[in-house]
Amino acid sequence: MSEQQQGDLLANAGAPVPPQSAASPPETPPATTELSIGQTLARWRTERGESVATVVARLRCDQAVIEALENDRFNDLGAPVFARGHLKRYAELLGAPVEELLERWSVVQRERLAPPDLKSTPRARARNVETRVWGRRVGAAAVALVIGLATWWILKGSGTATTPVQVAAQALPPPPPAPAPLPVVAEPAPAPVAASAPPVTGDRARLRLAAREDSWVQVVDATGRRLYFGTLRRDNSVALNGAVPMRVLIGRADMTSVEFAGRPVSIPSTMIFNATAHFTIDATGQMRRVVAPVQP
Numbered sequence: 001m002s003e004q005q006q007g008d009l010l011a012n013a014g015a016p017v018p019p020q021s022a023a024s025p026p027e028t029p030p031a032t033t034e035l036s037i038g039q040t041l042a043r044w045r046t047e048r049g050e051s052v053a054t055v056v057a058r059l060r061c062d063q064a065v066i067e068a069l070e071n072d073r074f075n076d077l078g079a080p081v082f083a084r085g086h087l088k089r090y091a092e093l094l095g096a097p098v099e100e101l102l103e104r105w106s107v108v109q110r111e112r113l114a115p116p117d118l119k120s121t122p123r124a125r126a127r128n129v130e131t132r133v134w135g136r137r138v139g140a141a142a143v144a145l146v147i148g149l150a151t152w153w154i155l156k157g158s159g160t161a162t163t164p165v166q167v168a169a170q171a172l173p174p175p176p177p178a179p180a181p182l183p184v185v186a187e188p189a190p191a192p193v194a195a196s197a198p199p200v201t202g203d204r205a206r207l208r209l210a211a212r213e214d215s216w217v218q219v220v221d222a223t224g225r226r227l228y229f230g231t232l233r234r235d236n237s238v239a240l241n242g243a244v245p246m247r248v249l250i251g252r253a254d255m256t257s258v259e260f261a262g263r264p265v266s267i268p269s270t271m272i273f274n275a276t277a278h279f280t281i282d283a284t285g286q287m288r289r290v291v292a293p294v295q296p
Contacts, residue, residue: 037087037104038072044094045070059089061274066090080109081214081231085252085275088213203283205244208259210237216251232256245282247290253277260285 035043045055056063065086068076077083087105091098209217211232219227221242228240240246250256253272258265260281271277271289279287 036072037101037108038070040101041090041094041096042070044096048094055090055093059093059275060269060272061086065274074105074108079216081216082251082276085213085215085255089254089275203244204241205246205261205283206239206241207246207248207281208237208239209250210257210259211235211252211255212257213252213255215253215256216249217256218249220247222246245280247278247280249276249278251276 045052052063052066056066059065065077068074069086069090074080074083074087077086084102084105088098088102091101207219207227209219209228209232211217211234214234215232216230217232217238218229219240219242221227222245223243225242227242227246228238232238248258250267252275253267254275258267263285265281265285265287267277267279267287271279271287278290280290281287
């Protein structure tokens, strides 16, 4: 190697190495905003390619129910037990995560029913008392009282004055004579009305309801006596005895089993609408749909 080549190698070895550009970090995907319960349901329905009319026909419910669910208007669905039932049925139909949606719905309900903050309750402002005005009034009353006492004392010294009580007694006219009491005529007491007992139609029978999900239940027998009124909890049952025919209202008819007189009875699908069944059942176990609501 020649001296010139050796010099070139030494010169290149001492030259500064250009810095390498640092590798750029991978881009982070933008965070997506969490969808609400209603938006989640609408997205699942859209991805399945189904319209609102299609799911209404499959669930046998009103279109207003689907619109309320997809717009998070759960209060429009009535009591919480009804809103929860509609939400679960719709999520199961779409194949959406049922338990996750129900848990989120429970959180929304707890937040809506949270107790108010009493510390931030506005209070009425205390009224300011005008001390000057009241001072002038008290002073004027005191001066009037002193003048009146002085005048009475002077007139009393002359021997011709009368006391204020005597003057007031002379100025008042004599009271009018009391009117003669009117004769009291005793009115005859109304004759007691015998309470008419409600008619009892048919014989008594035993009705048993078993719920696989929380369901609102109302049962009234032929005498008008309310046998059950409330929520029948999941995996619970109730046995009722009353006069037939009975009027029955079940909020989750699709998740409630019925036994009448010891025999299982199926609720026809034509009587179930919005997952609710309202019917009468007679002594033979025959059901008939009721259009008017049960009176409480």
